Amino acid sequence: xxxxxxxxxxxxxxxxxxxxxDVRQFDYDYAEIQSDDLAxxxxxxxxxxxxxxxxxxxxxxxxxxxFVDALDGFPGPYSSYVHERLGIERVQELVAAEDDHGAxxxxxxxxxDGDGVETFTxxxxxxxxxxxxxxxxxxxxIFEYGGTTFAEMTSEEKNDVSHRGAALAKLADWLDTRSR
Amino acid sequence: xxxxxxxxxxxxxxxxxxxxxDVRQFDYDYAEIQSDDLAxxxxxxxxxxxxxxxxxxxxxxxxxxxFVDALDGFPGPYSSYVHERLGIERVQELVAAEDDHGAxxxxxxxxxDGDGVETFTxxxxxxxxxxxxxxxxxxxxIFEYGGTTFAEMTSEEKNDVSHRGAALAKLADWLDTRSR
Numbered sequence: 001x002x003x004x005x006x007x008x009x010x011x012x013x014x015x016x017x018x019x020x021x022d023v024r025q026f027d028y029d030y031a032e033i034q035s036d037d038l039a040x041x042x043x044x045x046x047x048x049x050x051x052x053x054x055x056x057x058x059x060x061x062x063x064x065x066x067f068v069d070a071l072d073g074f075p076g077p078y079s080s081y082v083h084e085r086l087g088i089e090r091v092q093e094l095v096a097a098e099d100d101h102g103a104x105x106x107x108x109x110x111x112x113d114g115d116g117v118e119t120f121t122x123x124x125x126x127x128x129x130x131x132x133x134x135x136x137x138x139x140x141x142i143f144e145y146g147g148t149t150f151a152e153m154t155s156e157e158k159n160d161v162s163h164r165g166a167a168l169a170k171l172a173d174w175l176d177t178r179s180r
Numbered sequence: 181x182x183x184x185x186x187x188x189x190x191x192x193x194x195x196x197x198x199x200x201x202d203v204r205q206f207d208y209d210y211a212e213i214q215s216d217d218l219a220x221x222x223x224x225x226x227x228x229x230x231x232x233x234x235x236x237x238x239x240x241x242x243x244x245x246x247f248v249d250a251l252d253g254f255p256g257p258y259s260s261y262v263h264e265r266l267g268i269e270r271v272q273e274l275v276a277a278e279d280d281h282g283a284x285x286x287x288x289x290x291x292x293d294g295d296g297v298e299t300f301t302x303x304x305x306x307x308x309x310x311x312x313x314x315x316x317x318x319x320x321x322i323f324e325y326g327g328t329t330f331a332e333m334t335s336e337e338k339n340d341v342s343h344r345g346a347a348l349a350k351l352a353d354w355l356d357t358r359s360r
Binding site: 032 | 216258264270
């Protein structure tokens with residue numbers, strides 16, 4: 001069994017697409033530390049969650065953020081706090097005042113078992129634009145990827161290019177190689 | 181002995197003004213968690229630092245932030261990250277676009293000993309203005325208190341009205357009452 005630490009059943013379903021039916025949701029509230037580096041945050045969380053997980057099973061923890069190039073990576077690890085307090089319009093205006101509108105969504109998936117912790121990073125590179133589209137959540141309406149915002153895509157289209165999917169695919173490859 | 185967890189000798193000197201000569205600097209890198217609440221962050225840090233402190237001595241940990249009213253407390257616990265990434269000009273412009281320019285500096289001091297953890301909060305209420313003054317650090321040039329920005333005050337003037345001093349004074353009172 002592989003325990004995915006999340007309160008979101010949708011994430012578990014997405015993880016099963018990459019990792020198989022062994023993935024189970026594990027509702028555990030680990031301490032997120034303050035760090036510039038998503039991998040640090042997820043790795044520490046996975047280490048803590050594994051101590052609390054049933055049996056001797058491995059766990060995965062994920063953390064995501066939007067990193068704006070011209071703002072030195074802001075809001076990065078604090079994307080959800082900033083989304084809540086400033087909202088996407090203010091973030092979009094901060095970026096619009098800069099020359100470079102480039103940004104990346106990143107997800108780090110941390111896998112912890114008895115041997116330690118490994119982290120896997122997925123990225124989607126795009127551009128910050130005025131809000132468009134009704135789908136998705138968070139910063140999706142202002143993140144344009146290949147001419148379309150994440151909020152204009154179906155969840156299938158978004159999963160195909162998504163940072164979380166890319167990180168999960170890397171983890172799946174690694175587990176595959178290891179089990180050979 | 182009372183161990184103040186900080187890399188800043190100036191903070192130790194300020195603490196001695198309130199708590200006496202028993203205060204010693206303790207250079208220890210505790211995990212700061214992500215939380216909306218400075219008291220949570222400082223209390224957890226103090227608990228962790230006490231485990232690592234020499235002997236059975238108590239420790240204090242402090243955490244500070246600038247809380248802007250119109251931005252629902254932003255940047256709050258992430259003030260130093262936001263200062264580094266956005267800078268004070270961008271923060272000031274975000275506030276200038278709002279009707280309400282009110283803000284507060286807050287410091288929480290957490291004291292941990294064998295009995296547990298207590299937290300003490302100090303606040304200074306002011307207004308966000310265009311940068312003025314060469315003193316201080318961080319957000320001091322845009323934080324106006326009684327007509328003067330923190331960056332225009334001498335360190336003595338600033339200490340007299342400061343949030344950190346207020347929190348240290350509350351801790352000193354509490355220790356006094358307890359030892360009677």
